[in-house]
Amino acid sequence: xxxxxxxxxxxxxxxxxxxxxxxxxxxxxxxxxxxxxxxxxxxxxxxxxxxxxxxxxxxxxxxxxxxxxxxxxxxxxxxxxxxxxxxxxxxxxxxxxxxxxxxxxxxxxxxxxxxxxxxxxxxxxxxxxxxxxxxxxxxxxxxxxxxxxxxxxxxxxxxxxxxxxxxxxxxxxxxxxxxxxxxxxxxxxxxxxxxxxxxxxxxxxxxxxxxxxxxxxxxxxxxxxxxxxxxxxxxxxxxxxxxxxxxxxxxxxxxxxxxxxxxxxxxxxxxxxxxxxxxxxxxxxxxxxxxxxxxxxxxxxxxxxxxxxxxxxxxxxxxxxxxxxxxxxxxxxxxxxxxxxxxxxxxxxxxxxxxxxxxxxxxxxxxxxxxxxxxxxxxxxxxxxxxxxxxxxxxxxxxxxxxxxxxxxxxxxxxxxxxxxxxxxxxxxxxxxxxxxxxxxxxxxxx
Amino acid sequence: xxxxxxxxxxxxxxxxxxxxxxxxxxxxxxxxxxxxxxxxxxxxxxxxxxxxxxxxxxxxxxxxxxxxxxxxxxxxxxxxxxxxxxxxxxxxxxxxxxxxxxxxxxxxxxxxxxxxxxxxxxxxxxxxxxxxxxxxxxxxxxxxxxxxxxxxxxxxxxxxxxxxxxxxxxxxxxxxxxxxxxxxxxxxxxxxxxxxxxxxxxxxxxxxxxxxxxxxxxxxxxxxxxxxxxxxxxxxxxxxxxxxxxxxxxxxxxxxxxxxxxxxxxxxxxxxxxxxxxxxxxxxxxxxxxxxxxxxxxxxxxxxxxxxxxxxxxxxxxxxxxxxxxxxxxxxxxxxxxxxxxxxxxxxxxxxxxxxxxxxxxxxxxxxxxxxxxxxxxxxxxxxxxxxxxxxxxxxxxxxxxxxxxxxxxxxxxxxxxxxxxxxxxxxxxxxxxxxxxxxxxxxxxx
Numbered sequence: 072x073x074x075x076x077x078x079x080x081x082x083x084x085x086x087x088x089x090x091x092x093x094x095x096x097x098x099x100x101x102x103x104x105x106x107x108x109x110x111x112x113x114x115x116x117x118x119x120x121x122x123x124x125x126x127x128x129x130x131x132x133x134x135x136x137x138x139x140x141x142x143x144x145x146x147x148x149x150x151x152x153x154x155x156x157x158x159x160x161x162x163x164x165x166x167x168x169x170x171x172x173x174x175x176x177x178x179x180x181x182x183x184x185x186x187x188x189x190x191x192x193x194x195x196x197x198x199x200x201x202x203x204x205x206x207x208x209x210x211x212x213x214x215x216x217x218x219x220x221x222x223x224x225x226x227x228x229x230x231x232x233x234x235x236x237x238x239x240x241x242x243x244x245x246x247x248x249x250x251x252x253x254x255x256x257x258x259x260x261x262x263x264x265x266x267x268x269x270x271x272x273x274x275x276x277x278x279x280x281x282x283x284x285x286x287x288x289x290x291x292x293x294x295x296x297x298x299x300x301x302x303x304x305x306x307x308x309x310x311x312x313x314x315x316x317x318x319x320x321x322x323x324x325x326x327x328x329x330x331x332x333x334x335x336x337x338x339x340x341x342x343x344x345x346x347x348x349x350x351x352x353x354x355x356x357x358x359x360x361x362x363x364x365x366x367x368x369x370x371x372x373x374x375x376x377x378x379x380x381x382x383x384x385x386x387x388x389x390x391x392x393x394x395x396x397x398x399x400x401x402x403x404x405x406x407x408x409x410x411x412x413x414x415x416x417x418x419x420x421x422x423x424x425x426x427x428x429x430x431x432x433x434x435x436x437x438x439x440x441x442x443x444x445x446x447x448x449x450x451x452x453x454x455x456x457x458x459x460x461x462x463x464x465x466x467x468x469x470x471x472x473x474x475x476x477x478x479x480x481x482x483x484x485x486x487x488x489x490x491x492x493x494x495x496x497x498x499x500x501x502x503x504x505x506x507x508x509x510x511x512x513x514x515x516x517x518x
Numbered sequence: 519x520x521x522x523x524x525x526x527x528x529x530x531x532x533x534x535x536x537x538x539x540x541x542x543x544x545x546x547x548x549x550x551x552x553x554x555x556x557x558x559x560x561x562x563x564x565x566x567x568x569x570x571x572x573x574x575x576x577x578x579x580x581x582x583x584x585x586x587x588x589x590x591x592x593x594x595x596x597x598x599x600x601x602x603x604x605x606x607x608x609x610x611x612x613x614x615x616x617x618x619x620x621x622x623x624x625x626x627x628x629x630x631x632x633x634x635x636x637x638x639x640x641x642x643x644x645x646x647x648x649x650x651x652x653x654x655x656x657x658x659x660x661x662x663x664x665x666x667x668x669x670x671x672x673x674x675x676x677x678x679x680x681x682x683x684x685x686x687x688x689x690x691x692x693x694x695x696x697x698x699x700x701x702x703x704x705x706x707x708x709x710x711x712x713x714x715x716x717x718x719x720x721x722x723x724x725x726x727x728x729x730x731x732x733x734x735x736x737x738x739x740x741x742x743x744x745x746x747x748x749x750x751x752x753x754x755x756x757x758x759x760x761x762x763x764x765x766x767x768x769x770x771x772x773x774x775x776x777x778x779x780x781x782x783x784x785x786x787x788x789x790x791x792x793x794x795x796x797x798x799x800x801x802x803x804x805x806x807x808x809x810x811x812x813x814x815x816x817x818x819x820x821x822x823x824x825x826x827x828x829x830x831x832x833x834x835x836x837x838x839x840x841x842x843x844x845x846x847x848x849x850x851x852x853x854x855x856x857x858x859x860x861x862x863x864x865x866x867x868x869x870x871x872x873x874x875x876x877x878x879x880x881x882x883x884x885x886x887x888x889x890x891x892x893x894x895x896x897x898x899x900x901x902x903x904x905x906x907x908x909x910x911x912x913x914x915x916x917x918x919x920x921x922x923x924x925x926x927x928x929x930x931x932x933x934x935x936x937x938x939x940x941x942x943x944x945x946x947x948x949x950x951x952x953x954x955x956x957x958x959x960x961x962x963x964x965x
Contacts, residue, residue, distance in 0.1 A: 459781065
């Protein structure tokens, strides 16, 4: 499990790069274009690698990490970067794919663009393939337009960002940022209680490489990522793109109640130690808490036993998360949920274990990286926070990081209905490319 | 699934046997004895055939139907009845084991004693092995004491009474009583959603025989069963044994909520269609209902998805049961639970499917069979209702049936702590044997 992260905006002071809060884009960025049709084609072409189920039939994506569908998408990514002439391609110890393209000056760490090709079980086609395929499109277009950057460029497909099949989420990027070890990530457990691990799944698809795995062994000058917004800010404002000015805090908890076995029909109501009743009360309290604290909350997993037709449930495990833009309120939500759970445990005579699996404090990205995105957006964009974690909320712990939002239809995500138009996807890739070129200019000027 | 059973005390009028409400036991019953040590030994000897888990370690039993442990216990039963000289032994089409021992008059249907060797996942050693092994002990003792009955005697190990691995419960006895078909029983689905079926499991352990499967093709003169009480009536009254004068009603429901996929962190609280929140509210309402209706209720199973770390739950399925001694109140509980669920579905914008999987109306056993048990108990026993269903609540639909209670420590059942003393087990077997001899005398006198 990811040891309770306590992340702020960044873990160390930003490096001494020359800041350039110009209103203008760098010269190379001003003329940069991308191929909208090619990007759109690839988003939908790669969506074929999806588990066949109701989500796929509805036009969504079901590509859990470490599955054969994940392998197919990974192989495609490898083939694309190889064909594009990457000077280096490697898979690291936790399955992340890194492709590096030469710059004019190869002694400096690359500027990276990355996201993830895995999805949740009932996901859409954009979170996070848009971030990977958009980045690929930027490199393709740069090559076609004869744009050579000062710094090398890296394209990254991060492993198990979603945590949908194996917990924790933010898999390889958390290892990259020093928040988790390779061994711990390999031991990531299946959410369905089957006992499968991410490490075994990655081995089974041939995606455990030699490394390097961390910022220390593979430093980046910066990391940029496109993501669908997953909220309605851009849509409401009529803006196709945005710069992400920070993220809301998230705490995830695993709660297990231990009761006592007993006969479902014959046991007196008084004296029961029914864990499913207890867990149900916690779930309704956790939902109420979101309204009273003006935050958000979700119970995302429940497992209960013994499985059968005639038993009081003697153990129930739930996973829930609370979200808030303010740290004090976030921590208050977590404490309140735990207190409510303890009260319910006491009322029903239950044993209780609770652990905070993940704690991401609210924070902001690096101002000079955000500024590069902001200039790339111009008046077509606006600032908005992200309400969840991404690979960029890990890379920002170790290197200048910023993120680009693409407008999302109705703010829907993690659903087959997730949608961004061709135009909005293209504009987000254009902003990504311009932001990288802006940052590249900063490096050139400041180095 | 078992098509909503609507059972009353019996489905047709009791046959025209001569009633004999004597205070005395039949002559053969008056001297009958059983071997307490042998019975106690076999209860614990056979408990070795249990899945190795925490229940087994705690002295309980985990012998789910159709598993290798079930096969081992079945093989032992087959060997015992064969060694005892059964004139007929067969396995029927749904795995029930029938052994028949000759009487003085072989043209009449046998008097049966039976129960089940399967247990719930976290069960005890007595429910229902005591019923099978106690019956076996009666036949052994009769043989040793040279007691020959008028009617033949049948020993029965019924299949999947518990419904713990595969739904519905009361497996082979429901087929015997014409409440379910062989094909439907083979199609019984695994409660864990794995898609496994009872039929495939029975085939895998070699326990699908040729039949006969029903009362029509294998009639019984009567059916008697020992069961641990699963309540505290006998314990409170200081009685080691009891006659079961009837059963409480049970309705089981399967409820599925359909909502919408969405991101756990980013989706606005307003507008969510969170099925797990909805199901949790139903579970707490179902619990409350037991108190307000002065009945009982339990939610016995929950499954929810999509499985993952970051998704609002878009489908949740629960199974719950309500119990009451009075039919009108039972049906009111069922209707109220359904109304509450519809209100919650409406509040959360959920689609809902509900079906009543099983409906057992409260009823009573056959008076002349109960009287045989009552006389066998004498002043050592008392009458008490059972609060759940047994194989006998199926056989009573087609033939005179009664049941013997053994005192249970603290009324605990479906738990490793389930316990009856050696003395109480022995006394229940003695009552079983005497009751059979009493009924045999009725048959002899009345035939």
